[in-house]
Amino acid sequence: xxxxxxxxxxxxxxxxxxxxxxxxxxxxxxxxxxxxxxxxxxxxxxxxxxxxxxxxxxxxxxxxxxxxxxxxxxxxxxxxxxxxxxxxxxxxxxxxxxxxxxxxxxxxxxxxxxxxxxxxxxxxxxxxxxxxxxxxxxxxxxxxxxxxxxxxxxxxxxxxxxxxxxxxxxxxxxxxxxxxxxxxxxxxxxxxxxxxxxxxxxxxxxxxxxxxxxxxxxxxxxx
Amino acid sequence: xxxxxxxxxxxxxxxxxxxxxxxxxxxxxxxxxxxxxxxxxxxxxxxxxxxxxxxxxxxxxxxxxxxxxxxxxxxxxxxxxxxxxxxxxxxxxxxxxxxxxxxxxxxxxxxxxxxxxxxxxxxxxxxxxxxxxxxxxxxxxxxxxxxxxxxxxxxxxxxxxxxxxxxxxxxxxxxxxxxxxxxxxxxxxxxxxxxxxxxxxxxxxxxxxxxxxxxxxxxxxxx
Amino acid sequence: xxxxxxxxxxxxxxxxxxxxxxxxxxxxxxxxxxxxxxxxxxxxxxxxxxxxxxxxxxxxxxxxxxxxxxxxxxxxxxxxxxxxxxxxxxxxxxxxxxxxxxxxxxxxxxxxxxxxxxxxxxxxxxxxxxxxxxxxxxxxxxxxxxxxxxxxxxxxxxxxxxxxxxxxxxxxxxxxxxxxxxxxxxxxxxxxxxxxxxxxxxxxxxxxxxxxxxxxxxxxxxx
Amino acid sequence: xxxxxxxxxxxxxxxxxxxxxxxxxxxxxxxxxxxxxxxxxxxxxxxxxxxxxxxxxxxxxxxxxxxxxxxxxxxxxxxxxxxxxxxxxxxxxxxxxxxxxxxxxxxxxxxxxxxxxxxxxxxxxxxxxxxxxxxxxxxxxxxxxxxxxxxxxxxxxxxxxxxxxxxxxxxxxxxxxxxxxxxxxxxxxxxxxxxxxxxxxxxxxxxxxxxxxxxxxxxxxxx
DNA sequence: CATGAATGAGCGTTCATTCAT
DNA sequence: GATGAATGAACGCTCATTCAT
Numbered sequence: 001x002x003x004x005x006x007x008x009x010x011x012x013x014x015x016x017x018x019x020x021x022x023x024x025x026x027x028x029x030x031x032x033x034x035x036x037x038x039x040x041x042x043x044x045x046x047x048x049x050x051x052x053x054x055x056x057x058x059x060x061x062x063x064x065x066x067x068x069x070x071x072x073x074x075x076x077x078x079x080x081x082x083x084x085x086x087x088x089x090x091x092x093x094x095x096x097x098x099x100x101x102x103x104x105x106x107x108x109x110x111x112x113x114x115x116x117x118x119x120x121x122x123x124x125x126x127x128x129x130x131x132x133x134x135x136x137x138x139x140x141x142x143x144x145x146x147x148x149x150x151x152x153x154x155x156x157x158x159x160x161x162x163x164x165x166x167x168x169x170x171x172x173x174x175x176x177x178x179x180x181x182x183x184x185x186x187x188x189x190x191x192x193x194x195x196x197x198x199x200x201x202x203x204x205x206x207x208x209x210x211x212x213x214x215x216x217x218x219x220x221x222x223x
Numbered sequence: 224x225x226x227x228x229x230x231x232x233x234x235x236x237x238x239x240x241x242x243x244x245x246x247x248x249x250x251x252x253x254x255x256x257x258x259x260x261x262x263x264x265x266x267x268x269x270x271x272x273x274x275x276x277x278x279x280x281x282x283x284x285x286x287x288x289x290x291x292x293x294x295x296x297x298x299x300x301x302x303x304x305x306x307x308x309x310x311x312x313x314x315x316x317x318x319x320x321x322x323x324x325x326x327x328x329x330x331x332x333x334x335x336x337x338x339x340x341x342x343x344x345x346x347x348x349x350x351x352x353x354x355x356x357x358x359x360x361x362x363x364x365x366x367x368x369x370x371x372x373x374x375x376x377x378x379x380x381x382x383x384x385x386x387x388x389x390x391x392x393x394x395x396x397x398x399x400x401x402x403x404x405x406x407x408x409x410x411x412x413x414x415x416x417x418x419x420x421x422x423x424x425x426x427x428x429x430x431x432x433x434x435x436x437x438x439x440x441x442x443x444x445x446x
Numbered sequence: 447x448x449x450x451x452x453x454x455x456x457x458x459x460x461x462x463x464x465x466x467x468x469x470x471x472x473x474x475x476x477x478x479x480x481x482x483x484x485x486x487x488x489x490x491x492x493x494x495x496x497x498x499x500x501x502x503x504x505x506x507x508x509x510x511x512x513x514x515x516x517x518x519x520x521x522x523x524x525x526x527x528x529x530x531x532x533x534x535x536x537x538x539x540x541x542x543x544x545x546x547x548x549x550x551x552x553x554x555x556x557x558x559x560x561x562x563x564x565x566x567x568x569x570x571x572x573x574x575x576x577x578x579x580x581x582x583x584x585x586x587x588x589x590x591x592x593x594x595x596x597x598x599x600x601x602x603x604x605x606x607x608x609x610x611x612x613x614x615x616x617x618x619x620x621x622x623x624x625x626x627x628x629x630x631x632x633x634x635x636x637x638x639x640x641x642x643x644x645x646x647x648x649x650x651x652x653x654x655x656x657x658x659x660x661x662x663x664x665x666x667x668x669x
Numbered sequence: 670x671x672x673x674x675x676x677x678x679x680x681x682x683x684x685x686x687x688x689x690x691x692x693x694x695x696x697x698x699x700x701x702x703x704x705x706x707x708x709x710x711x712x713x714x715x716x717x718x719x720x721x722x723x724x725x726x727x728x729x730x731x732x733x734x735x736x737x738x739x740x741x742x743x744x745x746x747x748x749x750x751x752x753x754x755x756x757x758x759x760x761x762x763x764x765x766x767x768x769x770x771x772x773x774x775x776x777x778x779x780x781x782x783x784x785x786x787x788x789x790x791x792x793x794x795x796x797x798x799x800x801x802x803x804x805x806x807x808x809x810x811x812x813x814x815x816x817x818x819x820x821x822x823x824x825x826x827x828x829x830x831x832x833x834x835x836x837x838x839x840x841x842x843x844x845x846x847x848x849x850x851x852x853x854x855x856x857x858x859x860x861x862x863x864x865x866x867x868x869x870x871x872x873x874x875x876x877x878x879x880x881x882x883x884x885x886x887x888x889x890x891x892x
Numbered sequence: 893c894a895t896g897a898a899t900g901a902g903c904g905t906t907c908a909t910t911c912a913t
Numbered sequence: 914g915a916t917g918a919a920t921g922a923a924c925g926c927t928c929a930t931t932c933a934t
Contacts, residue, residue, distance in 0.1 A: 018918095025918095041352035043266070047904065057920045062905065124350060126414040129266040169433065176408065177434040181400055184407030188399065191349040210392065211400035218441025270929060280895045282931080291929065464896095471897095487798035489712070493925065503899045508926065570796060572860040575712040615879065623854065623880035627846055630853030634845065637795040656838065657846035664887025687914095716908060726916045728910080737908065 026064050028054050030078060033071045038117040042072055042124050069133035073142060076125040079118030080145045083111050087152045097160025098216045101178065104153060105212035108182050109205060123187060150175050157219070166219040174219060181211050249287050251277050253301060256294045261340040265295055265347055292356040296365060299348040302341030303368045306334050310375045320383025321439045324401065327376060328435035331405050332428060346410055373398050380442065389442040397442060404434050472510050474500050476524060479517045484563040488518055488570050515579035519588055522571040525564030526591045529557050533598045543606025544662045547624065550599060551658035554628050555651060569633055596621050603665065612665040620665060627657050695733050697723050699747060702740045707786040711741055711793055738802040742811060745794040748787030749814045752780050756821045766829025767885045770847065773822060774881035777851050778874060792856055819844050826888065835888040843888060850880050 032054035036045045047068050051058040065071045086107050090100055112119060124130065131139060153175035160166035166174075189204045255277035259268045270291055274281040288294045309330050313323055335342055347353060354362060376398035383389035389397075412427045478500030482491045493514050497504040511517045532553050536546055558565060570576065577585060599621035606612035612620075635650045701723035705714045716737055720727040734740045755776050759769055781788055793799060800808060822844035829835035835843075858873045 021918095041350070041355075043352040046902080048902090058904090059906075059921060060919055063918070068904070120351065124352075127264070127266075127347065129264045169437070173430050173433045174437065176411065176430055177404060177437060180407030180411055180434070181404035182407070184403030184405070184410070185399065187349070187410075188403055188406070190351075191354075207396050207399055210396045211403070214392070214397065214400060214438055214441035216441070217443075217445065218437035218439070220440075220445070222440065222443075269927090274896095281929090282895055282897095283893080285930070286893075467897095487796070487801075489798040492923075494923090504925090505900060505927075506898055509897070514925070566797065570798075572856075573710075573712075573793065575710045615883070619876050619879045620883065622857065622876055623850060623883060626853030626857055626880070627850035628853070630849030630851070630856070631845065633795070633856075634849055634852070637800075653842050653845055656842045657849070660838070660843065660846060660887035661883055662887070663889075663891065664883035664885070666891070668886065668889075715906085720917095727908090728917060729915055731909070732914070 022064075026074075029056070029061060029064055029071070030075055034075055034117050034121075037072065037075065037121060041120070042068075042130070047071075066135065067133050069130050070135065070138060072121060072130060073125050073134045073138055076118070076121050077138065077142045077145060079115060079122055080142065080149065082115065082118075083108070084145055084149050084152070086111050087149055090152060090156060097156055097163060097165045098220070100156045101153075101160070101216050101219075102209075102212050104156060104178075105182060105208055109208050112186055119186060119190060123190075150179055153178055160219065164221075167221050169219060174215075178212070178215050181215060182208060185211055245287070249297075252279070252284060252287055252294065253298055257298055257340060257344075260295065260298065260344060265344075265353070289358060290356050292353050293358065293361060295344065295353060296348050296357045296361055299341070299344050300361065300365045300368060302338060302345055303365065303372065305338065305341075306331070307368055307372050307375070309334050310372055313375060313379060320379055320386060320388045321443070323379045324376075324383070324439050324442075325432075325435050327379060327401075328405060328431055332431050335409055342409060342413060346413070373402055376401055383442065387444075390444050392442065397438075401435070401438050404438060405431060408434055468510075472520075475502070475507060475510055475517070476521055480521055480563055480567075483518065483521065483567060487566070488514075488576070493517075512581060513579050515576045516581065516584060518567060518576060519571050519580045519584055522564070522567050523584065523588045523591060525561060525568055526588065526595065528561065528564075529554070530591055530595050530598070532557050533595055536598060536602060543602055543609060543611045544666070546602045547599075547606070547662050547665075548655075548658050550602060550624075551628060551654055555654050558632055565632060565636060569636075596625055599624055606665065610667075613667050615665060624658070624661050627661060628654060631657055691733070695743075698725070698730060698733055698740065699744055703744055703786060703790075706741065706744065706790060711790075711799070735804060736802050738799050739804065739807060741790065741799060742794050742803045742807055745787070745790050746807065746811045746814060748784060748791055749811065749818065751784065751787075752777070753814055753818050753821070755780050756818055759821060759825060766825055766832060766834045767889070769825045770822075770829070770885050770888075771878075771881050773825060773847075774851060774877055778877050781855055788855060788859065792859070819848055822847055829888065833890075836890045838888060843884075847881070847884050850884060851877060854880055 029050065033045075033050045036049045036053050039045075040049070045068075047061055048058055050071065051061050061071075065074065087104065090104060090107070093100065093103065095103065125142075150172070154171045157166060157169070157174045157178075158171040161168055161171065185208055186204070189207075252273065256268075256273045259272045259276050262268075263272070268291075270284055271281055273294065274284050284294075288297065310327065313327060313330065316323065316326065318326065348365075373395070377394045380389060380392070380397045380401075381394040384391055384394065408431055409427070412430075475496065479491075479496045482495045482499050485491075486495070491514075493507055494504055496517065497507050507517075511520065533550060536550060536553070539546060539549065541549065571588075596618070600617045603612060603615070603620045603624075604617040607614055607617065631654055632650070635653075698719065702714075702719045705718045705722050708714075709718070714737075716730055717727055719740065720730050730740075734743065756773065759773060759776065762769060762772065764772065794811075819841070823840045826835060826838070826843045826847075827840040830837055830840065854877055855873070858876075
């Protein structure tokens with residue numbers, strides 16, 4: 001065993017460790033950022049607060065993220081990735097497609113309930129002012145994950161068409177519509193949940209169930 | 224005829240005129256604000272620019288609006304009121320309810336096409352960061368108009384249920400769902416229209432038509 | 447006399463007053479800036495300190511000057527303008543040209559003695575890093591005044607050539623050389639006055655006198 | 670032969686080698702710094718860039734230099750030493766003193782042409798802001814080299830006085846003046862070379878020649 | 893009512909320097 | 914000796930809002 005071999009080895013170990021620590025640190029920052037952004041909103045949150053919240057100096061934050069916006073979108077990316085993961089579990093289920101679509105709605109709702117913080121972030125991070133200050137890689141990544149989510153929905157619908165459960169609609173269009181309905185419903189609920197519940201007298205879950213039901217029904221062939 | 228009578232009279236006239244002028248001025252500011260907000264977005268627009276754009280001093284703006292956010296939400300209110308007006312035209316149409324729902328979708332889409340500026344405003348102004356800095360009256364007013372729009376949809380669906388065209392669903396829930404689908408679709412299109420068109424290969428109008436169709440279909444009784 | 451006439455009049459008065467106050471305020475800022483810049487140097491001075499030093503808020507400073515650099519160069523411009531003024535007094539003197547050149551040296555030295563603060567500023571403000579952040583107008587103005595100073599020297603030398611006191615040299619080149627000698631001498635003295643006086647055993651005034659004398663002598667025709 | 674003897678010996682060898690390596694490393698840093706400082710200027714250059722540019726870690730730089738300013742002044746010292754070396758070649762020339770003075774001007778100009786990078790550094794590093802952050806030893810060293818340069822000029826002039834070519838002036842003062850003229854001319858040319866050439870219509874070399882000529886002429890006895 | 897100069901807290905960001913490894 | 918992650922004070926600058934005129 002030569003010296004250089006030793007050094008390479010130790011270098012690899014070091015590099016590995018460094019990378020691991022870097023990732024851990026990034027995670028820690030994102031965790032703190034999530035808390036701050038949710039408590040204060042994007043506009044009112046400050047990088048100072050995020051730094052304080054994870055016990056780091058402000059300058060350190062900028063070693064890991066280029067800007068406040070980049071933190072925000074990274075957070076969205078993480079949230080969306082989690083959602084994607086949850087959604088992809090659908091592939092392992094053996095059910096008729098109409099049940100699967102309903103299941104997707106349930107997955108989305110459960111995810112929303114457990115990760116409410118992410119939602120406001122997901123909605124605002126598509127704002128041009130935010131996107132303008134984010135690197136292309138990050139932007140592309142976030143678009144990619146968004147597409148992947150829609151793909152899951154689209155696949156389920158496609159399968160439904162193939163098995164004759166659904167009419168011959170464009171699966172992408174139908175997926176977009178279902179996705180839009182769910183997003184729109186949650187968003188409108190986020191805007192004014194008290195008012196919604198008061199006026200409508202229905203909670204979000206029931207409305208989403210109803211909405212999924214209507215769309216599933218609407219996708220079926222009139223007999 | 225007493226002096227005070229005269230004064231009262233003149234006071235009334237004056238007060239009326241003052242109110243009228245106040246309203247005109249507010250309109251002028253909103254017109255300028257719309258231009259500036261649309262060109263620059265909410266975050267990058269400055270009150271200075273709005274003031275310049277309508278030939279007033281910055282301080283004067285604050286005589287008519289409490290804050291930048293209040294201007295923004297007022298603008299949304301105006302947009303939403305216009306939409307409400309358009310939607311209420313549905314009442315004068317004599318068609319079966321399923322056609323009416325489709326018509327509502329068309330009205331919405333046409334309004335969107337002619338008033339794209341308002342939409343971005345409508346979407347952002349529902350963000351908590353913005354709403355937090357707006358007076359209750361204005362907030363209530365905007366919620367009121369929102370409700371009125373939804374009411375129109377709800378009425379149409381209700382009538383559809385009564386005439387046996389639609390299943391016995393909760394009309395408010397169904398209205399919310401339709402509304403959410405349309406809003407969500409437009410919003411996702413606004414976020415990344417190029418990507419959407421590329422990936423999905425369908426333009427907004429077709430998707431909205433398809434979406435309305437699916438929901439209308441879904442509202443109907445399985446036979 | 448019409449109403450509009452009155453308004454025009456009052457507008458003029460207002461505008462005049464505003465302009466006058468604006469100028470006064472600018473002067474006040476420059477006065478404070480001079481003190482701060484001299485005490486701390488350009489690099490270590492902060493706009494905050496300048497603001498404190500003249501009892502204004504930091505933001506106010508930026509209403510009058512675009513940047514720290516612009517303040518600095520404005521200060522230089524003022525200093526150079528004062529010097530120009532002093533130098534132009536030479537025109538009213540009736541003396542032979544060789545005496546006038548010596549007189550110019552004296553004027554420069556006296557100005558330096560009374561306005562030492564300006565000199566460091568004049569020297570550093572020609573640094574590219576500083577100039578890069580200054581508006582073209584200001585830069586042009588400062589170049590213009592610099593040229594005007596040199597013009598005075600050049601005129602005196604030209605006259606000396608015409609009256610046969612000096613050889614037929616290029617007056618601009620000679621002026622540049624005289625100017626460079628004086629500037630270079632003062633600058634080297636500024637760098638390390640103690641060392642200079644110790645090592646050389648001569649004070650600045652004597653050296654400048656000697657320098658002017660040598661150059662005047664050198665401009666004369668060998669006989 | 671004792672063990673301690675061995676150790677001393679090896680210690681000496683080690684120490685020598687260490688010193689040699691230390692010097693080499695310092696040189697490498699200065700080489701990289703020169704490139705960075707010239708490309709970006711003192712203010713905009715960062716220690717990070719210097720470190721990257723010579724393949725060292727930022728912290729390592731601080732093992733060799735106390736501060737960014739110390740690097741800068743070390744660089745100036747190196748430049749000035751080169752100039753000194755060039756100037757001292759004058760001693761081996763057999764020419765009348767007036768020719769020698771002209772020769773010194775030529776040497777200076779040629780050095781400037783080949784080492785423009787150093788000049789900006791030399792000029793800025795004489796600024797109090799920079800000098801304030803530099804150790805006494807380094808400052809003294811730089812003053813020493815500066816003095817040595819001036820000594821060469823002074824010697825030449827002294828010899829000219831002794832041989833009757835020049836008048837009985839103070840040789841140090843005359844040297845300072847010549848030096849100042851050359852420095853001042855180059856500096857003013859560096860500041861705004863385009864403007865200079867346009868306005869004056871003469872290039873630097875001609876002006877420097879003329880300047881040296883005037884001063885040489887001025888040092889001579891009127892006959 | 894209208895003005896616009898002044899405010900000043902707060903912003904995102906930088907980078908020379910330190911220090912644990 | 915070498916590293917480079919972490920620091921954190923300080924930076925220049927912005928702009929919604931106020932208030933004396």
